[in-house]
Amino acid sequence: MDKIGIWVIPAVVLCIVLFGSFRGVPVFDAFITGAKEGLQSSVSILPTLVGLIMAVSMLSASGALDLLASFLGPAAGALGIPVQIIPLALIKPVSGSGATAILTQIYKDCGPDSFAGRVASVMAGSTETTFYAVAVYFGSVGIKKTRHTIPAAVAGDITALILSSLSVRLFFQ
Amino acid sequence: MLNYIWTGLILFSIICAAATGRIQQLSSAVLTGAQDAVTLVISMTGMMCAWTGLMNIADKGGITLLLSKALNPLMSWLFPSCRKNGKAERAMCMNMTANLMGLGNAATPLGIAAMKELKKENPTDTADNAMAMFVVINASSIQLIPTFTAALRAQFGSATPFDILPAVWITSLGALAVGVLCAKALEGLFDG
Numbered sequence: 001m002d003k004i005g006i007w008v009i010p011a012v013v014l015c016i017v018l019f020g021s022f023r024g025v026p027v028f029d030a031f032i033t034g035a036k037e038g039l040q041s042s043v044s045i046l047p048t049l050v051g052l053i054m055a056v057s058m059l060s061a062s063g064a065l066d067l068l069a070s071f072l073g074p075a076a077g078a079l080g081i082p083v084q085i086i087p088l089a090l091i092k093p094v095s096g097s098g099a100t101a102i103l104t105q106i107y108k109d110c111g112p113d114s115f116a117g118r119v120a121s122v123m124a125g126s127t128e129t130t131f132y133a134v135a136v137y138f139g140s141v142g143i144k145k146t147r148h149t150i151p152a153a154v155a156g157d158i159t160a161l162i163l164s165s166l167s168v169r170l171f172f173q
Numbered sequence: 174m175l176n177y178i179w180t181g182l183i184l185f186s187i188i189c190a191a192a193t194g195r196i197q198q199l200s201s202a203v204l205t206g207a208q209d210a211v212t213l214v215i216s217m218t219g220m221m222c223a224w225t226g227l228m229n230i231a232d233k234g235g236i237t238l239l240l241s242k243a244l245n246p247l248m249s250w251l252f253p254s255c256r257k258n259g260k261a262e263r264a265m266c267m268n269m270t271a272n273l274m275g276l277g278n279a280a281t282p283l284g285i286a287a288m289k290e291l292k293k294e295n296p297t298d299t300a301d302n303a304m305a306m307f308v309v310i311n312a313s314s315i316q317l318i319p320t321f322t323a324a325l326r327a328q329f330g331s332a333t334p335f336d337i338l339p340a341v342w343i344t345s346l347g348a349l350a351v352g353v354l355c356a357k358a359l360e361g362l363f364d365g
Contacts, residue, residue: 002180008274008276008295009253009276012227012274012279013227015228015231015236016212016231016234016236017227018229019231019234019235019236020230020231020233020234020236020318022234023195023233023234023235023353025230025233025234027230028218030226030229030230030232030233031226031227031228031229032226032295034225034226034227034228034229034230034232035223035225035227036222037225037229037286037289038218038222038223038225038226038282039218039221039222041225041285041286041289041361042214042217042218042222043222043283045214045285046210046211046214049210049213049214050207050210051179051344052209052210053206053207053210053213054176054202054203054206054207055179055182055183055186055206056206057185057202057206058180058182058183058187058190058199058202058203058206058242058273059182059185059186060201060202061186061190061195061198061199061201062185062186062192062193062195062198063187063189063190063195063197063204064185064186064189067189067192067193078240078280084282085298085323087364088269094182094198100180100264100325103322103325103344104325106324107326107329108329111330112208112273112325112330112334113327113331114327117326117331118337118340121322121323121326121337121341121344122337122340122341122344123317123344124319125308125316125319125321125322125323125337125341125345125346126319126320126333126341126344126348127191127309127313127345127348128312128314129314131178131194131310133256133308133311133312134308135175136235136281136285137177137284137285137304137307137308137311138288138300138304138308139290140285141199141285141288141290142288142289142292143176143299143300143304144175144298144299145297145298145299145300146174146175146300146305146312147299147300147305147360147363147364148305148331148355148356148357148360148362148363149176149305149309149356149357150174150178150307150310151301151355151363152309152314152334152352152353152355152359153308153309153312153313153352155350155351155352155355156309156312156349156351156352156355157312157313159347159348159351159352160313160344160345160347160348161339162342163343163344163347164340167340167343167344168234168340170340170343171336171339171340
């Protein structure tokens with residue numbers, strides 16, 4: 001599996017460059033024109049990221065996650081979701097690195113092959129940092145009214161939370 | 174809605190920090206958080222330029238057109254308002270392909286490029302249905318091989334780090350389906 005992983009990027013780059021050359025595209029010129037747009041995108045998402053990451057750092061420094069998790073723990077237990085997953089489910093939509101830190105903690109405490117470890121892995125492996133995606137994508141083009149985007153995306157996240165413990169039960173118990 | 178969520182995050186953090194006596198940590202988090210964002214953007218810029226550059230070659234060479242023709246039935250159901258095989262649709266196809274292949278680092282710059290194309294078709298500050306659908310797909314993005322999580326499991330001594338694959342497929346497919354269906358179902362309920 002790792003062998004395939006290291007070949008993906010070289011193969012994609014090779015395909016794009018060869019195909020372009022074959023079609024008579026001035027590949028280096030085209031690359032530079034495109035890269036300029038990337039630079040502008042980077043600059044245009046910076047303010048959004050400063051706002052978002054600042055708020056998320058404040059959230060993780062405040063101890064709010066532990067508070068929320070202890071509050072939501074009993075409800076999770078009733079749904080068959082391991083309690084250890086709750087902080088992960090709360091942080092994953094806003095911060096990828098925060099999620100990795102909690103995932104590491106779960107592996108240390110329960111082991112990666114325990115029930116909680118597997119559910120956490122499935123959750124982390126099958127969801128994205130929702131609010132980060134929403135903020136960056138809309139922020140980069142100056143969209144202010146996001147309409148139904150967040151409700152629909154959050155519905156997806158809740159589904160992932162429920163399905164992760166269900167599917168681990170299905171395959172491992 | 175992002176305004177409310179952002180305000181909520183900040184208020185909630187300050188109240189919790191005051192209640193748990195962590196105001197000191199909170200006040201340094203304000204500064205480090207802002208700093209982290211700048212570091213992140215600087216470290217991301219190289220990747221961003223590289224992938225938008227390659228994307229431009231792919232677009233000029235016609236790969237993106239081939240992709241969007243292949244994905245046409247799916248695309249016209251997901252984004253009925255978009256011009257068939259137009260620039261926005263081609264960029265969205267590249268982004269979705271990158272997501273499927275697990276190239277998360279490439280998917281973001283390609284996705285932002287796609288948003289810029291969508292914005293050209295809708296020059297307001299309100300998301301249209303295509304934008305909302307596209308962001309929902311990226312927010313609950315499907316992953317075939319979660320290499321990062323598997324590597325982390327292996328590092329902590331998992332016997333078979335990839336044994337979660339079927340569960341990941343079911344979960345991410347289910348979450349994506351619910352997200353997409355909700356986006357379709359809710360689009361009539363929210364006006365700009």
